[in-house]
Structure formats: C-alpha cells, structure tokens
Amino acid sequence: MFVRWSAAIAAAILLSSPALLQGARAADKPTDPQIAHIAYTAGVIDINAAKQAQKKARNKDVKAFAEDMLRDHEAVNKQALALVKKLNVTPEDNDTSKALSEQASEKLAELDKLSGAAFDKAYVANEVAYHKTVNGALETQLIPSASNAELKSLLQTGLKIFQGHQQHAEHVAAELK
C-alpha cells in the first residue's frame, strides 16, 4: 500500500519520479513517525510555495490566498510539532517525504522563472493540484494508517481545512481565467 500511494502522490504532483517508484519498499503502510514526517513535510512545502507567492504574485486574490495558506499551514505544523513532542515520537524521514521535497523544489524553481499573471495562474493551478493530491493521500492512506488517536484527529482536522483550501484555490483559479 505504501508503495502504491507513494507512487500516486509522485505521479500526481510531479507526473513521475523514478526515485519514488524505486523507494518506499519497506512497510505495507506508513508508521506514525513516517506519517507525521510526511504530513509535516507536505505543510512545509505549501508554506514555501506561499512565501514565494507573497513575493511574486500580482493579483490581490492570489496574494490573499497565499496569506491564508501561510497562516493555516503554519498553524497545523505548529500543532503537529507540539503533538510529536507530547507523544515523544521522532518523525521519521522516508522516501515519500524525500520525493515530495524534491518535487516541490523543482516546482519552486519552475515557478520562479515566471512572473506577473503567468506566475499567478501557475501558482494557483499547482495549489489546486497539490491540495487535491494531499487530500487524497490523507483520506485514503494517511488517516486510515495512523494508529495514534490524536495523530489521526489532527490529520482529520488537516483534511477538513485543506479541503477548504482546495475549494478556495479552485475558486481563485476560476476567477483568473
């Protein structure tokens, strides 16, 4: 399962990553320390994307969206850090996290070359795709795999808030057309 959903994430975000398909062979499903690491990494990725957008975006709705992403994802990650500390869990790096980070830095570099309306469009389109993928992974893999109740509950809150982000991104994307 872990291999399959890792592959699904890679496919959706990057359209294919050899590194990811080779990796993540160990467990059938991710462990809590791995889930925590993946969720935190996914948050950091969107925070970095938002910071880039704050500098580059031109459209005011896009700017406001980036601000919302920064505020919410920082809050979720802060909560995640507090939880792993409380549970005395050390988030464990894994191939999915690594693949996500690699893909994200490529995306950042790609978006960095754009400016003005082209950047706005590409950033928002990526936010739609990214939230769709992360929400899918949360719903079908991360939440069902989480064994600690508090971790599961945080992921569920995350899913709820990120579904709102997806709707928001889709709305902004439609307005930009």
Added chain:
Amino acid sequence: MPGRLSAIATAVLLVALAVPAHAATIEITMENLEISPKDASAKVGDTIEWINKDVFAHTATARNGDFDVNLPAKKSGTLVLKKAGTVDYYCRFHPNMKATLRIEP
C-alpha cells in the same frame, strides 16, 4: 492586598451596575472549523462572545458589513449588538464556516 481586592470588587460592582440588567452574554464557539450554535438568538444590547478553540485564526464577518471580528487562534472576541435584524456571518479565512445571528429589538 485586601485593599487591592476590595478595589477590584468595587470595580466589578461598578461595571455590573453600569450594564443594564437585561443584557446577556451569548457564547458562540468555533471549534474544529464549525460554528456552534449555527443559529443564535440575542437582543440589542446583548454581547456576543465568540470563543475560538481552534489553532487557526478565524473571523466573524457579517455578510451585510455590520461587523468583522478578528478571532486569533485560541482567543475570544466580543461584540455588543447595536441593531436588530437577522445577520448571516462567516469566517473570511474559512468561508465554509457559516452561521446566523437573530437579533431582536
């Protein structure tokens, strides 16, 4: 310390006297991206206290522009109702959070 205590007591008393007897405080909670109760009734002069139990910042923003209360994470915000009417409000940051206030004269 008794001096300070009585000063506080006096202050509390003065505040209590200044507020008309019928004014109530209505608590509305925002938790896990839900507003509860979704439908609240109050009277002009009452105070609405929104309690944000989430780690996310929220707002209570009236659709008709009557109010826009900022609610930082884990903080509360209040509003004294000044006019009657039914007001739909939502959170600007999480527009799926919607509720209604029925304000009687």
